[in-house]
Amino acid sequence: MTIKIAVIGFGNIAKAIITPLFDKKLLDPRDVYCLVNSKKSVDNIKKNYKYNVNIFQANSKDSEIVLNCQIKLLSVKPQQLKNIVGLEKYTDSGNLLISILAGVSLEKLSKRFPNHICVRVVTNIPIIIGKGLTGIAFGDEITQDQKRFTKKLFENSSKIYELPQDLLDIFLALTSSGPAIIALIIEALSDGGLSGGLQKHLSEELVMEMIIGTITLIKDTNLTTAELKNMVTSPGGTTITALRVLENKSLRSALIESVVSASNRSKEFC
Numbered sequence: 001m002t003i004k005i006a007v008i009g010f011g012n013i014a015k016a017i018i019t020p021l022f023d024k025k026l027l028d029p030r031d032v033y034c035l036v037n038s039k040k041s042v043d044n045i046k047k048n049y050k051y052n053v054n055i056f057q058a059n060s061k062d063s064e065i066v067l068n069c070q071i072k073l074l075s076v077k078p079q080q081l082k083n084i085v086g087l088e089k090y091t092d093s094g095n096l097l098i099s100i101l102a103g104v105s106l107e108k109l110s111k112r113f114p115n116h117i118c119v120r121v122v123t124n125i126p127i128i129i130g131k132g133l134t135g136i137a138f139g140d141e142i143t144q145d146q147k148r149f150t151k152k153l154f155e156n157s158s159k160i161y162e163l164p165q166d167l168l169d170i171f172l173a174l175t176s177s178g179p180a181i182i183a184l185i186i187e188a189l190s191d192g193g194l195s196g197g198l199q200k201h202l203s204e205e206l207v208m209e210m211i212i213g214t215i216t217l218i219k220d221t222n223l224t225t226a227e228l229k230n231m232v233t234s235p236g237g238t239t240i241t242a243l244r245v246l247e248n249k250s251l252r253s254a255l256i257e258s259v260v261s262a263s264n265r266s267k268e269f270c
């Protein structure tokens with residue numbers, strides 16, 4: 001029997017998860033049924049998405065087809081969870097629901113969607129270029145086949161970490177909020193270059209290449225971050241002067257607290 005997959009919310013992250021499976025012919029677009037919020041989204045996907053998936057507007061009479069799929073990928077914003085109706089009436093037990101909603105616990109998912117075996121997943125924006133980080137927490141009732149299927153959904157676009165649920169909030173803070181923090185750091189450093197007379201585009205390029213080179217050096221040589229810092233910090237030099245300013249401005253503490261705060265906010269959704 002062919003397995004039908006429902007994708008509830010077909011935005012950038014959902015596309016990044018599903019599209020590589022189509023590209024590698026691991027999944028047939030005809031077996032995927034997508035549910036979106038508006039007719040505009042339906043028309044846009046039909047016109048611009050490169051695969052001919054089944055696409056329906058939420059609350060239309062055809063949307064029942066989506067709700068009857070054996071496997072469901074829930075990919076909406078946490079605040080929209082209350083708008084998902086119909087699944088709670090689903091009577092067949094043992095169907096798989098994979099949620100990528102930030103901060104929504106397995107317990108809340110199971111209560112909201114009875115008769116489904118729920119999986120909680122956290123992924124991040126680099127998944128759209130196949131460089132994602134994905135944390136997965138499974139409930140007690142999950143089967144080995146369902147575990148394998150869930151991992152297969154994400155393994156073509158991200159590196160997978162199986163974690164206990166209580167670590168997913170900090171995983172989210174570090175990996176999902178992290179790209180915005182890194183973008184802010186890149187922006188600030190490039191503005192420093194701009195202040196010194198560099199053109200904006202050149203300054204941004206230098207910052208990004210410096211970060212890529214630094215990460216590659218650390219990974220390829222197994223240096224610790226402290227060892228690398230000591231390699232480029234000389235007594236009375238420019239680097240220690242820069243680091244002193246950052247310590248005086250409490251940058252280290254601010255970064256730590258930003259991650260902790262994001263984690264706490266994620267827990268509030270639970």
